[in-house]
Amino acid sequence: MNIIVFIKQVPETTEVKINPETNTLIREGVTSIINPFDMYAIEEGLRVREAKGGRVTVITMGPPQAEAALRQCIAMGVDEVVLLSDRVFAGSDTLATSYTLSCAVRKIKDFDLIICGKQASDGDTAQVGPGIAQHLNIPFVTYVRKIEEIPEDRKSIRVEKMVDEGYEVREMKLPALITVVKEINEPRLESLRGKLNAKKAQIPVWTFSDMEMDKERLGLDGSPTQVIKIFTPQPREAGEIFEGEAEDCVNKLVEKMKENKIV
Amino acid sequence: MDYLLTEEQEMIRELASKITENKIMPVREELDRTGEFPGGIVKDIAAADLFRVAIPEEYGGIGGGCLELCLIVEELSRGCAGVAVSFAASALGAFPINRFGSEEQKKKYLPLLASGEKLAAFGLTEPNAGSDAGAIETTAKPEGDEYVLNGTKVFITNGGEADIYVIIAMTNKEKGARGASALIVEKGTPGFSFGKKEDKMGIRCSATRELVFDNCRIPKGNLIGREGTGFIITMSNFNHSRSGIGAQALGTAQGALDEAVKYSGERVQFGKTIATFQAIQHKLADMAIQVEAARALIYSTARMIDSGKQKNFSKESAISKVFPSDVAMAVTVEAIQVLGGYGYMKDYPVEKYMRDAKIMQIYEGTNEIQRNIIGLELIKESKRKKK
Numbered sequence: 001m002n003i004i005v006f007i008k009q010v011p012e013t014t015e016v017k018i019n020p021e022t023n024t025l026i027r028e029g030v031t032s033i034i035n036p037f038d039m040y041a042i043e044e045g046l047r048v049r050e051a052k053g054g055r056v057t058v059i060t061m062g063p064p065q066a067e068a069a070l071r072q073c074i075a076m077g078v079d080e081v082v083l084l085s086d087r088v089f090a091g092s093d094t095l096a097t098s099y100t101l102s103c104a105v106r107k108i109k110d111f112d113l114i115i116c117g118k119q120a121s122d123g124d125t126a127q128v129g130p131g132i133a134q135h136l137n138i139p140f141v142t143y144v145r146k147i148e149e150i151p152e153d154r155k156s157i158r159v160e161k162m163v164d165e166g167y168e169v170r171e172m173k174l175p176a177l178i179t180v181v182k183e184i185n186e187p188r189l190e191s192l193r194g195k196l197n198a199k200k201a202q203i204p205v206w207t208f209s210d211m212e213m214d215k216e217r218l219g220l221d222g223s224p225t226q227v228i229k230i231f232t233p234q235p236r237e238a239g240e241i242f243e244g245e246a247e248d249c250v251n252k253l254v255e256k257m258k259e260n261k262i263v
Numbered sequence: 264m265d266y267l268l269t270e271e272q273e274m275i276r277e278l279a280s281k282i283t284e285n286k287i288m289p290v291r292e293e294l295d296r297t298g299e300f301p302g303g304i305v306k307d308i309a310a311a312d313l314f315r316v317a318i319p320e321e322y323g324g325i326g327g328g329c330l331e332l333c334l335i336v337e338e339l340s341r342g343c344a345g346v347a348v349s350f351a352a353s354a355l356g357a358f359p360i361n362r363f364g365s366e367e368q369k370k371k372y373l374p375l376l377a378s379g380e381k382l383a384a385f386g387l388t389e390p391n392a393g394s395d396a397g398a399i400e401t402t403a404k405p406e407g408d409e410y411v412l413n414g415t416k417v418f419i420t421n422g423g424e425a426d427i428y429v430i431i432a433m434t435n436k437e438k439g440a441r442g443a444s445a446l447i448v449e450k451g452t453p454g455f456s457f458g459k460k461e462d463k464m465g466i467r468c469s470a471t472r473e474l475v476f477d478n479c480r481i482p483k484g485n486l487i488g489r490e491g492t493g494f495i496i497t498m499s500n501f502n503h504s505r506s507g508i509g510a511q512a513l514g515t516a517q518g519a520l521d522e523a524v525k526y527s528g529e530r531v532q533f534g535k536t537i538a539t540f541q542a543i544q545h546k547l548a549d550m551a552i553q554v555e556a557a558r559a560l561i562y563s564t565a566r567m568i569d570s571g572k573q574k575n576f577s578k579e580s581a582i583s584k585v586f587p588s589d590v591a592m593a594v595t596v597e598a599i600q601v602l603g604g605y606g607y608m609k610d611y612p613v614e615k616y617m618r619d620a621k622i623m624q625i626y627e628g629t630n631e632i633q634r635n636i637i638g639l640e641l642i643k644e645s646k647r648k649k650k
Contacts, residue, residue, distance in 0.1 A: 188310060189278065189281050189282065189285065189286075189307065189310070189311055190278065190281075190311070191278075191310060191311050191312045192274060192275060192278055192311060192312035192313065192315065192316070192325060193312050193315070193325075194312075195274045195278070196271070196274070199270070
């Protein structure tokens, strides 16, 4: 099983600050981490490898400093990493990003399964995983909470997909792509030997000229999405909770609704 | 303070710290309540390669020393000293094999201990031989190509959980202390069983148990070093491990100090956080002064030991155990005072830090025995100077 995991480096905070002038994230002074959802993808890749053999390759697209995220992956035990970095990739929306990432997969050629986190904690779009699958014309299942089985012939995969009411069991042919939710596993910590390897590792960087790609579909030029405005919504005021017997609470609630002319 | 650790030492500390924050802190209260051995966390420590740290590279280790072990033990103890001592006791069992064992013994046991697949333990203490270690009654009678072990060891950390035990027993009773030998005994050997599991005041999740030997036959090849070197091996083991107890105490004290600082910034009385009161600030300052002094002492001692330049360091090693463990006792009691009534309750971790700290003044040589060692060395040094 050759597994490719895509990760993204994101700011380590849930309170992302936005520059109101440029409508972009303020990244200065914020430490970068691997997108938490991608940690589950890396872990699942390692677990599939441990069960089925093969290799795990982690790929990320980003500025040179994204190398740090890839070193962390090596410390966790992945076999190979690749950084996609080029000025022409800058400003990509989810369409251009997923196209760029799919070009890296085409260059690798030999793969059975692609794993992504369900979404990134900064952009929250959940579009890049499915986008890659579409560009590669392979099947995909999102929100996977468990890999039930990969049969011996390794021609298919059966997974459990989280849905609002519970879960669905889906089966599809390999090669395929899944995006995973946090219920799927508990990511391992790094090991000392892994960290020592990571320190020494040379991180391969692929630029535009290393892959077969259509320049017009990259970066800002290849991104039809235009961000018109980003703003921080006003926090909602805390609600009122009635406690006590159900009947009293209902009465209080009706009173309140009348008072506010809702009924 | 920047202790000028190497990049590798920083990595080791960071890994141990991650285990503490992610794996130990969320469950320590439950472990303390149930007294259940933290097998899962031990696996995490193994997966992080931390059992490899003090084992030479040729046996699957990383080839670190006393300082690296202290860094791990300090960090783990900040979370739970019960977990930390389970880790440290394995190092205590591994040391005699690593330092005095034959090539064959090293090849057989060290890789298993380095990977964390197996734990080790060290068995010296007996019902009638605590501080008076020369009084041990367990015998290992040579018979053909075997030793026949008989006797009982008590208070053995990792008892029942470890697979590899280094046991000190008398191979020749007439010779007294010079008749003691160190032997490797594997769990599962016929005649070797486990007795009472202790219900302790602190470090409750660590396994402390009796080892019972009843005509337990072990091959002569399991003798470490020569017959009669059991006490030399024991003293060398303790000389190397005492800073580790100091590190346990240091981590425990640091954990208590961190909680006290955090709480004092949150607790409001008389309309202000209690951290704004000088009475509290002075308490915190005194705690911090002691903790930092203990850290400086432990790191310096560990570095001296690792340098290999000083041959006899029993005094220094005793000092690096006594001072930090006394500090931990004082600091954890003071942390409870800062938290007041809440500090006395099990809802906050400081009372556990205090219960954990107490054992550090007792085990691996009571602080009284350590002061004896220090005193004797001072007298010896002064006599040497006169000559």
